[in-house]
């Protein structure tokens with residue numbers, strides 16, 4: 001009698017899910033892996049959603065989809081169940097409940113369901129004053145690029161990297177852009193601190209954005225109840241969404257954990273895992289990507305959850321190896337050794353961030369002038385006098401020897 005190979009379920013068809021699957025396949029080419037994704041698309045390059053303007057003549061849907069292809073996603077070694085949401089999981093009995101009404105029994109599971117945009121009110125609330133949008137997926141991007149073509153004005157709530165990239169993109173499309181940052185003084189303040197945020201605020205303003213902060217921003221924020229904070233409902237009857245002012249919310253994200261409720265997991269901020277991406281409360285379950293909260297290999301904080309592409313790749317690989325090992329496929333597991341680094345570009349200014357500046361108690365401008373970020377600014381972030389992070393801002397992404405040396409010293413700590 002032959003014994004059927006174990007069944008592996010992966011929830012989330014993003015890069016973390018794909019990498020976990022590829023990692024298992026590297027250990028056992030014949031592994032039986034099913035990927036569930038509530039989007040209709042196979043894995044694509046999510047960071048690319050905000051990086052490029054498309055000409056009006058382009059078949060937007062086709063052009064964006066083509067540009068964002070990810071190598072390996074076309075594989076037929078995986079059983080893809082797209083447009084299928086996992087509604088609930090019974091981890092004790094190893095069963096997933098699907099939006100199709102069916103169930104899926106698994107032997108090993110990877111949780112890679114990522115995050116979704118945070119909104120001021122419930123996800124699906126409609127508003128009579130604005131056409132509200134958020135940007136997370138390919139379908140959101142298709143419609144936002146299309147809207148930016150035809151709109152003259154766009155309001156963006158938030159000043160994080162998605163908000164800033166969207167502001168840049170909207171200006172390229174020729175829109176007037178209003179950015180609202182009610183809580184802080186400018187872009188990236190929660191990561192790079194107030195001084196750099198103010199400098200970045202001046203930079204986006206110099207590039208034609210109307211950046212409103214504090215009370216001025218609060219007055220224009222909309223909670224989707226049909227009124228702005230100034231109060232009052234619109235006097236005239238609601239127009240069609242296509243006629244209402246465009247209001248994009250880019251105010252952070254929420255981990256997609258609800259389908260795991262009722263299993264006794266720590267879901268306080270994503271899914272808590274150990275350094276091998278194993279969910280401690282539950283044998284055979286692993287998590288990876290934006291949703292995984294793991295022991296910080298860098299030791300700057302206890303547990304860390306990162307929302308970066310490279311982090312999703314690295315944690316996906318680790319989770320896949322650990323899962324393969326648990327099924328007797330792999331020879332060894334590897335711990336997460338992720339070194340945080342990311343880059344973004346805002347109106348031509350490249351912003352590179354490494355380490356964990358959020359954990360600093362002071363900062364130092366090593367070179368450059370905050371009044372002229374385009375000439376290059378190198379900033380170090382320190383905790384108890386030790387460097388825990390660095391940032392380099394420059395127009396044209398020139399090579400910076402000091403930054404590279406800093407990175408090397410941070411990595412080898």
Ligand SMILES: Cc1cc2nc3c(=O)[nH]c(=O)nc-3n(C[C@H](O)[C@H](O)[C@H](O)COP(=O)(O)OP(=O)(O)OC[C@H]3O[C@@H](n4cnc5c(N)ncnc54)[C@H](O)[C@@H]3O)c2cc1C
Nearest residue numbers: 012014015016038046047086113114289290307308309312
């Ligand atoms: C506009 C934008 C720009 C970005 N730019 C950068 C950048 O420049 N650099 C960078 O490092 N990072 C960037 N990021 C972040 C990066 O894209 C993410 O860190 C990465 O994609 C996370 O991958 P993931 O697989 O963990 O999650 P995701 O890519 O979010 O994949 C999770 C998938 O699971 C699906 N899902 C959720 N719940 C369920 C369920 N119950 N059942 C089935 N499927 C489910 C989701 O719909 C999604 O398709 C950007 C993100 C966005 C949105």
